[in-house]
Amino acid sequence: MLQGGYQSVLEARSRDEFRSELTRFANDLDFERFSAILVVDRAMGSSEFITVGNTPAGFTSMFNDPRLGKKDPVMQHCKRQSVPIVWNQQTYQKHDAPELWEAQAAFGYKVGISLALHLPEGRHFVLGVNREETLPNNPVTLTRMVADLQLFAVHAVDAALRVLLPHPHAPGDVDAPRLTPRELQCLHWTMEGKTAWEVGTILSITERTAVLHINNAMHKLGCTNKHQAVLKALRLGLIR
Known part of the structure; x- marks a missing residue:
């Protein structure tokens, strides 16, 4: 990726x-x-x-x-x-x-x-x-x-x-948001190129639930799409 x-x-x-x-x-x-x-x-x-x-x-x-x-x-x-x-x-x-x-x-x-x-x-x-x-x-x-x-x-x-952007607006100057294990798992598999349907299948949850976890992660990370959320989570060390 x-x-x-x-x-x-x-x-x-x-x-x-x-x-x-x-x-x-x-x-x-x-x-x-x-x-x-x-x-x-x-x-x-x-x-x-x-x-x-x-x-x-x-x-x-x-x-x-x-x-x-x-x-x-x-x-x-x-x-x-x-x-x-x-x-x-x-x-x-x-x-x-x-x-x-x-x-x-x-x-x-x-x-x-x-x-x-x-x-x-x-x-x-x-x-x-x-x-x-x-x-x-x-x-x-x-x-x-x-x-x-x-x-x-x-x-x-x-x-x-x-x-x-000067402090305090720079994202690196704030504490990393707290994501749930499920949200982190969904971001991880999204990083691997999986669709929401595939993420749901891997984690034994519905596609709708997978989308919900990804959207929650996006909101907590202050991102507008899942790709930005993955990148920010990587930079903050939340996923690897």
């Missing part, structure tokens, strides 16, 4: 190490540009944005302008949904924002793939890769790219929370 490239981002211990892992991943996927944005919702409707990327200096002010973000169809998609978006010039034309695409295309942002993970406690993780060259026409190749980005994001979000 923890392949080399995904394992290494989990081990990032600083902002620079985290950025290096993002650079490596983007380059391996044949993208020149990348950005990871950790969003923390604050009181009175305000939000804090912490960005790690390789945005060109001349494009930084536009990239960080919240007013343009409200018009950007990619950012608006990520704000509202968790499914990835594969975008190009037509995406911006469809949403009446061709001038935004023209402006960013001059800096190499012509096509890309972006997604967001919406976490508990008003935290969000947005990850995107961008390039000038058109995306593959082969749907299998493109689907694999999207899947790689999704899998990397699930691994990267834990490192982002740990190295980008």
Whole structure:
């Protein structure tokens, strides 16, 4: 499950190490540009944005302008949904924002793939890769790219929370939650790639009960899906 490239981002211990892992991943996927944005919702409707990327200096002010973000169809998609978006010039034309695409295309942002993970406690993780060259026409190749980005994001979000957020928000600064033996068993078999039905069969419980244990573990660990829960449980030493 923890392949080399995904394992290494989990081990990032600083902002620079985290950025290096993002650079490596983007380059391996044949993208020149990348950005990871950790969003923390604050009181009175305000939000804090912490960005790690390789945005060109001349494009930084536009990239960080919240007013343009409200018009950007990619950012608006990520704000509202968790499914990835594969975008190009037509995406911006469809949403009446061709001038935004023209402006960013001059800096190499012509096509890309972006997604967001919406976490508990008003935290969000947005990850995107961008390039000038058109995306593959082969749907299998493109689907694999999207899947790689999704899998990397699930691994990267834990490192982002740990190295980008100050105390006391970093997950590593709090005591490990107390999971029941059944919850730990369900996470263990999930880590081994078993479905909820298979976990139930192994543990002699119903599929519905297995799902309940996994959901309880996710809630206690502050995660939004079972993959994040497995990764966090591994990092905290709850399962091996």
